[in-house]
Amino acid sequence: YETTPASGSEATSPSTPLTVQWLLDNYETAEGVSLPRSTLYCHYLLHCQEQKLEPVNAASFGKLIRSVFMGLRTRRLGTRGNSKYHYYGLRIKASSSLVRLMEDQQHLAMRQQPFSQKQRLKPVQKVEGITNGMSSGSGQQQQQQSSGLSDISTQVQQYQQFLDASRALPEFPDVDLQGSALPEGIELEHLKSFQLLYREHCEAILDVMVNLQFPLVETLWKTFWRFSESQAGDSTTLAVHDESEKRLPKSCLVLLCKYDPVLRWSRDCDNTLYQGLVEMLIPDVLRPIPSALTQAIRNFAKSLESWLTNAMMNIPEEMVRVKVTSASAFAQTLRRYTSLNHLAQAARAVLQNTAQINQMLSDLNRVDFANVQEQASWVCRCEDRVVQRLEQDFKLTLQQQNSLEQWAAWLDGVVSQILKPYQTSTAFPKAAKLFLLKWSFYSSMVIRDLTLRSAASFGSFHLIRLLYDEYMYYLIEHRVAQAKGETPIAVMGEVQTHTQATNQNLTNQLKNKNIKNTLNL
Template sequence: MQVAQASKPHSTPLTLKWLEENYEMAEGVCIPRSTLYMHYLDYCGMNDSQPVNAASFGKIIRQQFPQITTRRLGTRGQSKYHYYGVGIKESSIYFDLAYSRKGFFSNADGKKESLKQVYSYSPRSKLGTMLPNFPDLQDIYLPPSIPTDRISTFLVMYRTHCQRVLDNVIRANFEEIQSFLLHFWRGMPQHIVPLMNSRTVVDLVGVCDSILYRSLANVLVPSVLQPVSESLIQMIRKFARHIEDWIVLSIQDFPKILQQMKIDMTRKFSQMLRRQASLNHLCQAVKSVISSQLLLRQMAHDWSCVDLTSVLKQTLFSMEKYSQRDYELITTLQREFEELLNEQVCIETYCQWLFSIVERCVKIPSSKTPTNTWEICRQFLLTWSCYGSRVIRDMTLQSSFHLLHLMFDEYVMYLVETFQFDAWSNQLLTSITKHPNTVPNIPERQSVITDGRDFLNANC
């Protein structure tokens, strides 16, 4: 990554001032050298100044923080050099809890422990994020009519383009993305364009788009539970609202088969992104509700007044077909929720529970019969909606259950939509691979796991 055609020369005093404003000595904190250098390149880009190389920048850092040391951390083959003893200030636009003094505190014994407090997230903390690998051409079955060298050239071009989109989303330069899309697709070399008539190539583009979109979602809203500023939420919503139009405009002269794939993939991404933004707001509101002892006692009372036997019977009646297992599962979920309510757990625990519901009711059944994935998702959402609406019907209008129910609905829909997106992406990948059984699936979106299990361990 370089800052091109900077009009201002490098200034060590200004760089030292920037370091002082954004970083501080922080015992026990480590930050990757590459991450700090990416922050510096971003600073140079914003100020139109010429950056120095990484080695020279390291000398400037030691001039500002002479006490810091360097450590090599990580597993064998994956280790990176880190600066030890320096952290990012909370006031910095690059703030990341993991690389800050706020991420640690000392107890009476001097032992380092993680803080449970969560701070407002900024995408700039993800500077330097690289896209996951695109599919290897050696694993792709290409029709004899498709020249391998041309596909290889296209993949290199497309990955560079996608990385550029990701970099600008991290910097919140959303207005630049439309021009990148237009420049890439309208500037496509003429000998590459005919490839877009191939079903295999179009499916490959779809897989690459799914990798890009998951990366974009991860840097914009890595966790629906972590507070995000109102300004960032508004930018995310605006981006989600416009990206489909930008895609349509940029590929309007390409084959219909490519247009349909990219529009479908973009539409699903846009829908998930909007849901993440609204869900983030809901989660912050629910946190205030479940932190009130008075409201929790009222919710427990409201729940005890619901005729759960009647709700269960009506829900089962609404299902196309049901078994004893369905009856036992819903009964188990009722009991689990009541226990969580009485234990007055935090929102992270509720999210973990919702994650486990989708795991039991959607993911595990789908893994046994992959061809029925969409029907399994549809039936689960119908049953979930039916049960929830009947419970809420018996609640008073003043009950705080309505807000919790709304958050539960949004979170479950978010989990199911993300699962469907990943399932579709893996289906595309399987359809174009030479040996489907030996090619690993595209991994699930990290934020789904984080919201449920890993985030719980860090915050409860």
């Protein structure tokens, strides 16, 4: 395999000989046995981390597996809707240290099903009632949900190295009344009960996410907001809601959901919670993440807005709007960060390939940067010396064949250098956004020139440009949040709110115009 490598950067990767030896030391072929494909890839990622090697993607690793163990077959095993691909005819050697790892995972899975009930959530269930959500729905639905969740949640130890599971939920401040009178029918004790219940609710969500039990977030939302499928509900749901009523009557909950100080407080708490969850799930946007975990995060992001809207069906619109805005910013951030992570891993292959780097340098040297600057300066008005310095730094960094992390450090340095004059100015957010627009415009002009010249490395440049644009957005987002003393989630929530307000104004204007036209007719 080493002498006749496959195409791509994985063929020339220095990790290949070590990885082949690692495979031979830990696995062997055998009839009648199978091993989940995702499990084998996660073992490989652990191996790369221990040996300080750059891992290849799952597809490239699959090619390597088949070149080492000839004739290996792939089968899809498991119950319908909960099946996954296995390597059939492959097993872990009895002498391998991975045997102990698998045993630990199985032991952890038994301890944590369902939902760490024996340890982590049992105390929450006792004191919270409306928060944990384990008893809502019929027994059959619970069984189906539990089996559906077991695929990713039972592998929490396997994915633990990719999470920042030590992250705790920060303390929430008290509701700032700002001199506002409490709503009629609301006592100070009701407000305190709401704060306590909300805190417990957020802690339960964090607990669910740490254990990778993503779908249970919907259950937590439903129980907190007193959702029931029917007016009567089943006995268990009613029991949970009865416990909720003792701590905070539903009528008081509804009144508080219209109270401005509570709305502001809930928004701030959600932004804090969601920012913590993002940093727990994706502590490093550039570090490789297993595809199974990435897909689970993306599926969760795709569903959470509809889950929340459904759970708050009978809650005042004011609170629904606040909650959904923060949740939408959270979902968008998860989607962007997982996409950024995917681009980063694809770009590693390019940045590690000497032949591709040399071709990129050759094509880049043929770009007419003077013409690019002449056209772009009319729109962006950037100083010639700044653009020339960035051009030279980019070529030098490319020539040195730096790693992805070194490129990230260079991009971070560019942002710091350009925005330094605005560091203590209130104009910092505006200057940061303007720089992002200029960066995007210049990079599109360079890509245009490469396209017109039919550059051989156009595909590589296109991939790198996508990654750098996305990472630059990530850097600017965090710098603006830092300058405003807010979380990035809060900043994205402001964007959502502004967009919604703009769309609403346009809708109202069109509605008024149609009414006026109708009256004229």
